[in-house]
Amino acid sequence: MTDDRGIWLYAITRREAADAGAGRTGVAGETSRTIAVGRLAAIVGDVPLAGFGEEALRRNFEDLDWLGAVARTHDAVVSAVGGPVVPIRLATVYRDDDRVRRVLEHRTTELERTLDRLTGRTEWGVKAFLDLARARGHEDSPSRRGAGTAYLARRRAERDARADSERLATEQTSKVHSRLAGLAAGARLHPLQSKALSGRSEQMVLNAAYLVDDDRARAFAEAVAACDEENTAIRVQLTGPWPPYSFSSWEEG
Amino acid sequence: MTEPLPAPVADQPVALVDLLDRVLAGGVVVTGEITLSIADVDLVHISLRTLLSSVSALQPND
Numbered sequence: 001m002t003d004d005r006g007i008w009l010y011a012i013t014r015r016e017a018a019d020a021g022a023g024r025t026g027v028a029g030e031t032s033r034t035i036a037v038g039r040l041a042a043i044v045g046d047v048p049l050a051g052f053g054e055e056a057l058r059r060n061f062e063d064l065d066w067l068g069a070v071a072r073t074h075d076a077v078v079s080a081v082g083g084p085v086v087p088i089r090l091a092t093v094y095r096d097d098d099r100v101r102r103v104l105e106h107r108t109t110e111l112e113r114t115l116d117r118l119t120g121r122t123e124w125g126v127k128a129f130l131d132l133a134r135a136r137g138h139e140d141s142p143s144r145r146g147a148g149t150a151y152l153a154r155r156r157a158e159r160d161a162r163a164d165s166e167r168l169a170t171e172q173t174s175k176v177h178s179r180l181a182g183l184a185a186g187a188r189l190h191p192l193q194s195k196a197l198s199g200r201s202e203q204m205v206l207n208a209a210y211l212v213d214d215d216r217a218r219a220f221a222e223a224v225a226a227c228d229e230e231n232t233a234i235r236v237q238l239t240g241p242w243p244p245y246s247f248s249s250w251e252e253g
Numbered sequence: 254m255t256e257p258l259p260a261p262v263a264d265q266p267v268a269l270v271d272l273l274d275r276v277l278a279g280g281v282v283v284t285g286e287i288t289l290s291i292a293d294v295d296l297v298h299i300s301l302r303t304l305l306s307s308v309s310a311l312q313p314n315d
Contacts, residue, residue, distance in 0.1 A: 012281070068269050071276050075267075089280035114281075125271055190274050197270050207274070239271055245279030 006052055006093040007100055010043040010077045011243075012111055017083025018043060024077045027070045028052060032077050035097050037104040040111055043077060044100060047093065057091055078243045084118040086111060087243045118244050121185055121211050125239035126224055128176060128206035129198075130169045132162060134232055169233035173205045176227045176236060183220050186211035188246045205234055209246035217241075 008027060018041035024032045026045030034041045050056060060066045071090060078087045094100050104111070181187040190207040198204050212220045221238055228236035 067273070071269065071272050072267075074276055075272055087276075087280040089278075090276040127271075190278070193270055193274070199268075199270065209275075209279075239268070242275060245275035248279065248281045 004049055005046050006049050006095065007097060008045045008047045008052060009088045009092045009094060009100065010045065010074060011081055011088055012040060012042050012086045012104065013081050014083060014115060015039050015041045017081055017085070020082035021077060021080050021085075024080050025073070026077055027073045035100050035104070037101050038108065040104050040108060042100050042104060043081065044094075044097075045077075049093075052091075052093055057093075061091075075243070081243075084115045084120075085243055086114050086118070086248045087245050114248060117185075118211070118247065120214050121244070122214055122217060123240060123242040123244045123246055124210050124212050124217070124220060124224075125242060126176075126180060126206065126208050126210065126236060127193075127198075127204060127239065128173055128234045128236045129200060129202035130166065130205050131202060131233060131235045132165050134235070165233050169205055172231040172233050176231060176234070177206060177208060179227065180208070180210055180220070180223060183216060183223055184210035184212050186247050190246070202235070206236075209242070211244060211247045 010026070010032065011021060013021065015036050015038075018034045018036065021043035022032055022034045026032045026047070028045065028047040028051060030045045030047060032043055032045045035044055036042075051060070060070075074090055078085060094103075177187070177189075188209045190209060192204045192207050195201065195203065210220070224236055224238040228234075
């Protein structure tokens, strides 16, 4: 009788923080609601399996417009929760409310432990990109071709300079990560985005997430700005605040 | 949040790629009695393929 709909799971939170996540417009245009068990509550939405069943999801995930809209809506519902929140990975769909309740019951210990760890903390993203022009001090030479040997020598010099810059960038990136991790309660490295993914012409050298105490958020942002300023071979960029997507899996311990 | 967020950051639109990094590979995975069985590897694989073929068209240059 409920074969045609599924329960999309957005987030799990403490019961008293859950209300702010309810009443939001969800991924299927539905209104989000809560399912509470004990001290925990799940933020969920009723979605038609015609659009959100396994087969439909496989098809829809190929559609970037669909994927982008669903990701942003999922994120908006997760972000609306007024307190520590455990975000759920995109496209987690249950058959009915009872199965969601059972998850809350069986996972109470891990969920509460995770919520405790996230309380008073926010995820920030930091990306760094290789900056060859800055590393070389903008000595742009006119692209006039000289005699063959001069041209080859210049090409070789450029290649050497590039290798030096990349070595320097690697050193600086590693220092930046250590410094920022030192200010954070947790750090996690995401895979580097290819140029096609990042939409930038510079090579990405760091794609990290840091879990930062809220009373240190400003100091953290200032440290990121200082890292950008002080390290000549890379550009360092802050993103966020994010719901703690990168710090919510239990496997990480 | 106990203090205002650094303003320039708060004003930036969220890049879809950064969001997908998180919603597809982060967050809790609760398999147990899930009705769908798409492996997360599949999700990331599918989405990356989608992105690679589409993102450059969407964002020609920065």
